[in-house]
Amino acid sequence: MRWKVTVTVRLREGLNDPEGRVIGKALKNLGYAVENLRVPKCFEFELESDNPEKEVEEMCRKLLANPLIHSWEYSIEPVS
Secondary structure (H helix, E strand, O other), X not given: OEEEEEEEEEXXXXXXXXXXXXXXXXXXXXXXXXXXXXXXXXXXXXXXXXXXXXXXXXXXXXXXXXXXOEEEEEEEEEOX
């Protein structure tokens, strides 16, 4: 079966997000009252699989994220 997968990878809470800090500072300079801006990565793809949850979890652990510093979440929907 074919699946549409969306994976969001974030730095774990408490870790420094330099890109988020720079963007947050720039938005403040533009007059926006933003706080604690963080920049996650989002991956979207289609996957042919009989066990998509297992495969997506493996992808996250092996390549898409570093389990020591990242957390991740994903959604899996059938492609019609």
